[in-house]
Amino acid sequence: MTFQGLHFDPVRLPEAAERLRAEVRAFVAEHMPADYLPNSDFNEGHSPEFTRALGRRGWIGMTWPAQYGGGERTFFERYVVTEELLAAGAPVSAHWIADRQSGPLLLRYGTEAQCARYLPGIARGETYFSIGMSEPDSGSDLASVSTRAEAVQGGWVVNGTKVWTTDAHRNHHMVTLVRTDPGGDNRHAGLSQLVVDLHGEGVTVRPIRNIAGGEDFNEVVFEDCFVADEDVIGEPGNGWEQVTSELSYERSGPERFLSAFRVFVEFVRAAGPEPDESTAALIGRIASHIMTLRKMSMSVAGMLQDGKSPAVEAALVKQLGNDFEKLVPELLRLAPPVSVGVAGSALRRSFEQTLLHSPSFTVRGGTREILRGVIARGLGLR
Amino acid sequence: MDALLADTAERIFRDHCDKALLDAAEAGGFPEALWDVFSETGLHEVGSAVSGTRLADLFGLLQVAGRHAAPLPLAETLLANRLCAVEGLATIATGGVAPWGRRADAVLHAETGRVVTDFDHAPGTNLAGEPRDRIVGGTETPAAVNVVDLPELLALSRVALMSGALSRALELAIGYAMERHQFGRPLSKFQAIQHNLAVLAGETAAAQRAADGAIDALETPRFPDQVAAAKSRVGEAAGVAAEIAHQVHGAMGFTHEHTLHHFTRRLWAWRDEHGAESVWQARLGRRIAAGGADAAWEFLASAER
Ligand SMILES: Cc1cc2nc3c(=O)[nH]c(=O)nc-3n(C[C@H](O)[C@H](O)[C@H](O)COP(=O)(O)OP(=O)(O)OC[C@H]3O[C@@H](n4cnc5c(N)ncnc54)[C@H](O)[C@@H]3O)c2cc1C
Numbered sequence: 001m002t003f004q005g006l007h008f009d010p011v012r013l014p015e016a017a018e019r020l021r022a023e024v025r026a027f028v029a030e031h032m033p034a035d036y037l038p039n040s041d042f043n044e045g046h047s048p049e050f051t052r053a054l055g056r057r058g059w060i061g062m063t064w065p066a067q068y069g070g071g072e073r074t075f076f077e078r079y080v081v082t083e084e085l086l087a088a089g090a091p092v093s094a095h096w097i098a099d100r101q102s103g104p105l106l107l108r109y110g111t112e113a114q115c116a117r118y119l120p121g122i123a124r125g126e127t128y129f130s131i132g133m134s135e136p137d138s139g140s141d142l143a144s145v146s147t148r149a150e151a152v153q154g155g156w157v158v159n160g161t162k163v164w165t166t167d168a169h170r171n172h173h174m175v176t177l178v179r180t181d182p183g184g185d186n187r188h189a190g191l192s193q194l195v196v197d198l199h200g201e202g203v204t205v206r207p208i209r210n211i212a213g214g215e216d217f218n219e220v221v222f223e224d225c226f227v228a229d230e231d232v233i234g235e236p237g238n239g240w241e242q243v244t245s246e247l248s249y250e251r252s253g254p255e256r257f258l259s260a261f262r263v264f265v266e267f268v269r270a271a272g273p274e275p276d277e278s279t280a281a282l283i284g285r286i287a288s289h290i291m292t293l294r295k296m297s298m299s300v301a302g303m304l305q306d307g308k309s310p311a312v313e314a315a316l317v318k319q320l321g322n323d324f325e326k327l328v329p330e331l332l333r334l335a336p337p338v339s340v341g342v343a344g345s346a347l348r349r350s351f352e353q354t355l356l357h358s359p360s361f362t363v364r365g366g367t368r369e370i371l372r373g374v375i376a377r378g379l380g381l382r
Numbered sequence: 383m384d385a386l387l388a389d390t391a392e393r394i395f396r397d398h399c400d401k402a403l404l405d406a407a408e409a410g411g412f413p414e415a416l417w418d419v420f421s422e423t424g425l426h427e428v429g430s431a432v433s434g435t436r437l438a439d440l441f442g443l444l445q446v447a448g449r450h451a452a453p454l455p456l457a458e459t460l461l462a463n464r465l466c467a468v469e470g471l472a473t474i475a476t477g478g479v480a481p482w483g484r485r486a487d488a489v490l491h492a493e494t495g496r497v498v499t500d501f502d503h504a505p506g507t508n509l510a511g512e513p514r515d516r517i518v519g520g521t522e523t524p525a526a527v528n529v530v531d532l533p534e535l536l537a538l539s540r541v542a543l544m545s546g547a548l549s550r551a552l553e554l555a556i557g558y559a560m561e562r563h564q565f566g567r568p569l570s571k572f573q574a575i576q577h578n579l580a581v582l583a584g585e586t587a588a589a590q591r592a593a594d595g596a597i598d599a600l601e602t603p604r605f606p607d608q609v610a611a612a613k614s615r616v617g618e619a620a621g622v623a624a625e626i627a628h629q630v631h632g633a634m635g636f637t638h639e640h641t642l643h644h645f646t647r648r649l650w651a652w653r654d655e656h657g658a659e660s661v662w663q664a665r666l667g668r669r670i671a672a673g674g675a676d677a678a679w680e681f682l683a684s685a686e687r
Pocket residue numbers: 043130131132133134135138139140141163164165166167217360363364365366367368369370
């Protein structure tokens with residue numbers, strides 16, 4: 001393949017989508033948990049109350065068919081809701097994965113019965129999903145997963161260990177990538193995706209503490225865990241295609257460049273209405289990145305809306321976005337509002353929280369190095 | 383931009399802007415043949431009311447010109463032609479310095495809106511060797527031109543030129559990495575090279591999108607914010623991209639013989655012209671600060687409307 005140029009078609013959000021903005025802001029003002037330090041990282045802040053309220057409002061599963069509790073709205077409307085929630089620093093992690101990834105996966109590959117069983121609960125904000133891809137010996141090299149499922153009467157018996165599974169200790173189900181067949185020479189063959197009940201028999205979930213002191217991700221161990229045939233997503237053996245199709249959804253959204261947004265907001269507050277030249281320039285520099293990334297991310301949303309699968313463009317957004325959101329605390333730390341900021345202030349707490357979480361930005365959802373490989377392939381280099 | 387226009391411009395620049403022409407222009411020789419073809423085709427009026435084209439087309443044309451490092455004072459000529467009717471080649475002076483002042487028939491002073499003819503000049507160049515001549519004296523035309531938006535339009539011209547030059551630098555780097563063999567394989571097969579090119583591609587894509595976005599925002603209320611963001615973001619991209627493009631080219635890219643410098647030196651020059659990143663960042667930052675922290679998101683989210 002030779003280099004064909006990069007495609008980011010301009011997109012302007014339709015009126016219907018823009019109109020949602022004010023509604024989301026009013027909703028957040030009403031439902032934000034008391035004493036909650038707003039945080040724009042989609043992995044932080046697990047609030048079933050907030051998520052259920054959001055579900056009642058019709059803002060989960062917005063693009064899905066009405067028969068499964070969806071709102072039949074456009075990707076752009078969903079885009080506005082998600083970016084408004086992140087920008088406000090609302091607690092979104094309970095529904096985030098199910099809404100972004102597991103639900104669309106079920107809609108695309110799942111049976112009607114699976115959709116009927118899981119999607120309405122997700123859309124109501126009551127059913128939460130985790131992603132069971134990574135394992136102790138399989139990170140970037142996802143096709144090497146060794147958790148296996150053996151066929152038995154009426155289903156499968158699963159053995160193995162998943163790790164880094166965000167919110168497995170508080171979510172209900174996990175889309176689990178397993179080996180159902182040795183696959184032989186083709187590493188990508190013989191993989192399947194199963195919906196596993198995280199509270200069922202044969203599943204042990206152990207939280208893992210991170211460097212920020214939080215316990216958000218987990219180890220999930222399967223010991224002879226039975227999964228019924230009806231919980232296989234798509235065709236057994238088609239897991240690789242399915243798992244890679246999830247990734248365009250996973251990689252290009254506003255959560256890939258807004259993780260540090262609340263620090264920026266608190267910085268602007270501390271800088272006051274008339275900052276000096278260099279402080280103003282810092283604010284402007286960060287804004288210029290956000291404005292540009294947002295344009296790119298909306299272009300990808302437009303391509304998804306048109307039914308395309310812009311894998312390379314999505315990887316570009318994630319690469320640029322993650323590097324940028326890591327840069328934000330680094331840029332701000334030497335400027336007076338942060339460097340001499342009051343310990344315990346919203347700015348200082350937000351700054352520390354973001355810095356402590358920043359190593360994960362370029363690891364989760366595909367590392368920076370893996371994304372660069374995806375982009376290089378798109379450029380025709382490999 | 384209008385596809386036919388873009389094709390015509392692409393063809394003209396591709397046919398003319400070879401290394402010999404670029405080197406000759408750098409030695410001070412105005413590319414008369416290119417200018418003749420360009421103006422005979424009517425492209426010198428793109429963006430002005432008489433031509434039936436839009437202002438956005440003017441900047442689309444500059445993106446194409448940037449891809450070819452076209453050695454004409456196109457940004458200034460097209461903007462001047464849009465603002466005032468002058469005979470021959472017009473250019474614009476900022477702080478008294480005008481691209482190709484030595485060859486121009488008329489100069490519009492960006493600060494005062496005054497047009498001068500029959501002036502003297504003291505020759506100079508920017509770091510890409512593009513003529514940047516100090517305009518001395520001259521006869522002023524009676525009426526001043528409205529130059530309210532001119533600083534933003536000139537900044538956008540550099541954004542457009544840079545986005546074009548960036549796409550060319552990326553192509554050159556990819557092409558070189560595929561051709562050049564070391565250790566028995568093409569450079570493009572080494573992961574370190576692939577990763578550098580992925581970063582270069584990211585910066586190029588960001589610059590392209592930022593430029594297109596600012597061009598789309600022409601004649602809308604948020605144009606000043608979009609230009610500020612674009613000049614800042616694309617200027618940053620220019621620095622990163624030039625660095626990587628050179629690294630991938632090794633010593634060859636450091637020679638005057640290779641064409642890479644026609645693009646990288648322009649990127650370095652253009653990011654500083656009409657306000658380096660810091661200038662536009664401070665402008666944008668002051669507007670956000672004035673609106674207050676709780677309106678910062680609305681400021682960003684409404685920029686595309
Ligand atoms: C906060 C957080 C939440 C997560 N949540 C989930 C989740 O919910 N579900 C889930 O399944 N996973 C989750 N992950 C795991 C994540 O997907 C993996 O961490 C990621 O895929 C990388 O795998 P690894 O950590 O094993 O690193 P490794 O693959 O061991 O990589 C280590 C380093 O080596 C580099 N590297 C690896 N291979 C190459 C190569 N071929 N070339 C060059 N460099 C290479 C990597 O880029 C990285 O820098 C989460 C991770 C984090 C940090």
